[in-house]
Amino acid sequence: MNIPEQPTFDTPFAWIGGEDRVKALAERFYDLMDLESGYAELRAAHGPDLGSAREKLFWFLCGWLGGPQHYTDRFGHPRLRMRHMPFKIGETERDQWLACMAQAMAETGVPNELAERLKESFFKTADWMRNTEG
Structure with missing residues (x-):
């Protein structure tokens, strides 16, 4: 019987490959939001400039x-x-965020x-963030 090895990493941060890999993930997430028409509502919720959002997602994910x-060093808790209440977040935006992150x-x-473990955690957080029906 072939038993898969358990990861030997102390944190998901180490498992993902550190800061450079987290940066690549955040960058790809926002690139996809700009490129893929299936994320149109999600993209519209972010306004014209994604620079600040890219940076904040990278910092947060780290x-x-x-x-x-x-x-937290920059902004606290x-x-x-x-922080997301000013933005319309319904099931559509939640689902697009999750799909975009899964693709990234x-x-x-x-x-x-x-990725499977993170998808579960992302869903719980994204669902909790909804502030609009639909």
Whole structure:
């Protein structure tokens, strides 16, 4: 019987490959949002310039995955729901965010087992962020 090895990483941040890999994931996520018509509503919710959002997602993911606390060092507690209240987030935006992140993880080589675990966590957070029906 072939038993798969358990990851030997202390954190998802280490498992994903560190800061450079998290940066690549955040960059690809926002690139896809600009490129793929299937993410149109999600893209529209972000306004014309994605520069600040790219940076903040990278900083947030680093800390959330167990790496450097770039986001909290700059802004304090993330307060995700509060900070996203000005934006319409319904099921469409949630589902597009999740699909875009899944595509970004696949395209940047996030290990499958880690990607599956992250998808579960992302869904819980994205669903909690909804502030609009539909």
